[in-house]
Amino acid sequence: MASNEEILAGLAxxxxxxxxxxxxxxxxxxxxxxxxxxxxxxxxxxxxxxxxKFGVRIPDEEVKNLKTVGxxxxxxSNAQA
Amino acid sequence: MxxxxxxxxxxxxxxxxxxxxxxxKNALKGVSGAHTLEDEWVAKYDLPVHFAARCSTPALEVLxxxxxxxxDPSTQFGVIAAREAWADSGITEIDHDRLAVAFAxxxxxxxxxxDAWDTLREKGPRRVLPMTVPMLMPNGVAAAxxxxxxxxxxxxxxxxxxxxxxxxxxxxxxxxxxGKADVVVCGGAEAAxxxxxxxxxxxxxxxxxxxxxxxxxxxxxxxxRDGFVMxxxxxxxxxxxxxxxxxxxxxxxxxxxxxxxxxxxxHITAPDPEGLGATRxxxxxxxxxxxxxxxxxxxxxxxxxxxxxxxxxxTALRAALGAHVDNVAVSATKSQMGHLLGASGAVExxxxxxxxxxxxxxxxxxxxxxxxxxxxxxxxxxxTLPAGDIVALSNSFGFGGHNAVIAIRNV
Numbered sequence: 001m002a003s004n005e006e007i008l009a010g011l012a013x014x015x016x017x018x019x020x021x022x023x024x025x026x027x028x029x030x031x032x033x034x035x036x037x038x039x040x041x042x043x044x045x046x047x048x049x050x051x052x053k054f055g056v057r058i059p060d061e062e063v064k065n066l067k068t069v070g071x072x073x074x075x076x077s078n079a080q081a
Numbered sequence: 082m083x084x085x086x087x088x089x090x091x092x093x094x095x096x097x098x099x100x101x102x103x104x105x106k107n108a109l110k111g112v113s114g115a116h117t118l119e120d121e122w123v124a125k126y127d128l129p130v131h132f133a134a135r136c137s138t139p140a141l142e143v144l145x146x147x148x149x150x151x152x153d154p155s156t157q158f159g160v161i162a163a164r165e166a167w168a169d170s171g172i173t174e175i176d177h178d179r180l181a182v183a184f185a186x187x188x189x190x191x192x193x194x195x196d197a198w199d200t201l202r203e204k205g206p207r208r209v210l211p212m213t214v215p216m217l218m219p220n221g222v223a224a225a226x227x228x229x230x231x232x233x234x235x236x237x238x239x240x241x242x243x244x245x246x247x248x249x250x251x252x253x254x255x256x257x258x259x260g261k262a263d264v265v266v267c268g269g270a271e272a273a274x275x276x277x278x279x280x281x282x283x284x285x286x287x288x289x290x291x292x293x294x295x296x297x298x299x300x301x302x303x304x305x306r307d308g309f310v311m312x313x314x315x316x317x318x319x320x321x322x323x324x325x326x327x328x329x330x331x332x333x334x335x336x337x338x339x340x341x342x343x344x345x346x347x348h349i350t351a352p353d354p355e356g357l358g359a360t361r362x363x364x365x366x367x368x369x370x371x372x373x374x375x376x377x378x379x380x381x382x383x384x385x386x387x388x389x390x391x392x393x394x395x396t397a398l399r400a401a402l403g404a405h406v407d408n409v410a411v412s413a414t415k416s417q418m419g420h421l422l423g424a425s426g427a428v429e430x431x432x433x434x435x436x437x438x439x440x441x442x443x444x445x446x447x448x449x450x451x452x453x454x455x456x457x458x459x460x461x462x463x464x465t466l467p468a469g470d471i472v473a474l475s476n477s478f479g480f481g482g483h484n485a486v487i488a489i490r491n492v
Contacts, residue, residue: 020147044211051207 001080002054007073014049018042028070036069056080083258087492089331090170090319091431092162092268096312096418099138100165104428105435107417108443109463113296114418115310122276129283132295133274134312134419151212152225153190158315158424159222159270160229166266166317167230171331181234181262182227183252184317185245185269187423187479189219192275222270226317234262242479243383244342245269246316246426250487251340253320263325268317269427279311285350287387299420300447301384301391301413302455309385312419316427318434334438338472338490339370345482352390352478356397359476362484363401370488372472374405379442379466379473381433382457384413385420394476395455410464411457412436413445426477430487433475437489440466 002010012026019042032038038046047058050072056079058066066072091101096114098104114134123131140157141149149157163184193216200208215221220238227236235256239248246269253265282288289308291298299310326333343365345358352359367374380398384391399406414432421428432443442464451459466473470491477485 018147018150020145041211048207048210 004073004077007054007076008069010053011050011069011072014046014053018045018049026069028068028073030069031067032069050076054080084260085323086254086257086320086337087323087326088318088334088337088434089321089326090166091334091434092165092167092169092317093315093428093431094136094138094158094161095314095421095428096134096137099136099143101169101431108414108432109441111444111446112417113446114312115295115298117295126276126280128276128279130279130288130290131292132298132310133279134310135274136314151216153193153216153221154272155186155190155270156216156222156225158272158313159184159268159317160225162268162270162315162317163226163229163266166268166319170319170321172264172319172329175264177231177233179234179263180230180232181256181265182223182230182232182236183239183249183256183265183267184223184226184236185239185249185423185427186219186222187240187242187245187271188273188278190217190221191273191278193217195275195277226266230266232266240423241483241485242481243420243422243425244477244479244483244485245423246428247430247475247477247485247487248342248483249427250318250320250337250430251342251485254337254340257320257322263322265320266317267320267427268315269424270315271422271424272313273422274311274313282311289386297447299386299416301382301386301416301445302452302457302459303448304450304452306386306388306391308387309415310419312421314421314428315424316431318427318430333492335434336490336492337487339366339368339372339488341365341369341486343484345484347482349482350480352393353482354393356393356400358482358484359394359397359478360400362486363397363474363476366474366486366488367401370472370490372488374402376470376472377402377405377409377474378471379410379412379433379436381429381436381473381475382411382413383476383478385415391452392455394478395457398457407458409458410442410460410466412443412460414443416446416448417444426475426485429475429477433473433489436466437471437473437491440468442466
């Protein structure tokens with residue numbers, strides 16, 4: 001079971017791999033679309049990579065609710081519980 | 082009088098050089114880009130061919146990891162060549178609504194397609210990347226170049242197998258002459274050194290099996306030629322309406338004087354043994370450019386090094402140029418870089434433009450015993466092209482019976 005800090009760090013690595021953004025830029029209150037400029041195709045790639053990394057399933061209909069990095073960390077954390 | 086179209090920018094990434102200056106220096110020196118493949122899949126699938134001509138500069142040494150991630154390898158090569166050509170043209174201001182792209186490929190995103198199929202089978206549909214479709218589509222390279230340069234007058238992808246790159250120039254010339262664009266970035270890109278295409282081309286007996294001596298495997302016009310060598314890479318040329326180029330004080334390499342495309346309608350893969358379709362293409366390109374046989378001093382031949390392909394091209398050249406063919410310096414540059422399939426016509430166009438501009442013909446290597454049935458004047462050592470007004474032709478022929486020819490004239 002990963003802590004929220006570990007999930008954030010893992011997510012930041014995935015975002016960096018996909019978009020080249022510095023991992024420090026991936027903060028809990030950042031919006032994927034508004035702040036990080038991540039398009040829907042990159043978002044789906046990030047979701048699928050996060051599923052593999054954290055051993056969870058993020059349903060497609062749930063993805064639109066993951067507006068901020070914090071939303072994603074919480075979802076993954078709850079899904080792992 | 083049709084608008085005159087000139088060439089003002091050149092780009093390439095090939096097995097004998099990752100940019101135009103390196104490629105050109107090597108093309109005049111005569112080097113081989115073919116080497117033994119070190120990939121584990123050669124032994125894993127027991128491929129009958131163990132070598133190919135890879136790009137000398139890997140795409141990831143030029144592009145950032147993040148931008149490369151969204152491109153098939155063929156598109157990566159195309160974007161690298163297009164950026165070089167664009168920078169070389171010196172264009173800084175342009176009406177983007179008058180800028181078009183005509184960028185070809187023979188096969189398209191074969192790595193992406195087959196990687197995604199492997200992923201589906203091994204990991205299931207969830208793991209198939211959302212970028213798969215835009216990466217595998219054959220228009221991916223034209224779209225990427227259009228996006229990169231902001232070309233909004235249309236992004237086109239001629240697909241005619243190994244004639245594709247030359248057909249892109251044919252289309253580009255038309256777009257400018259007909260007034261649909263003032264500048265067109267033309268080219269071709271290919272990245273098919275993957276076990277499946279190697280197996281498929283092998284199974285049709287098209288590839289050389291000279292596994293113990295890859296550097297000497299591509300030997301157009303040689304008595305002992307036994308097939309082509311798979312290459313990869315891209316070439317790009319900036320075509321520009323002459324008045325547009327003059328208005329901005331551009332350096333002009335040459336004129337794209339004429340082009341043509343014909344179809345054999347003879348056989349799906351075999352060339353017409355009489356070379357009739359190729360002859361019609363040569364004559365049509367010369368007619369289009371108002372060119373007499375005596376004007377032609379140099380030909381960059383298609384010459385892939387297959388036993389059946391090289392001779393009909395000779396027959397066609399003799400039919401189109403008559404006795405004057407004996408005075409023409411013929412270069413078979415696939416001897417150096419292998420066959421870049423849908424990119425070959427674009428790369429050879431770059432070489433042909435430079436031959437006219439620099440008055441030097443690139444070399445043909447590995448010609449030890451010239452096939453007596455192909456008595457062409459093949460350039461095997463340094464050759465200067467004559468002063469004065471000259472024309473050079475470049476031929477490309479593709480499976481499907483496609484024939485494409487371009488004519489380059491000095492300015």
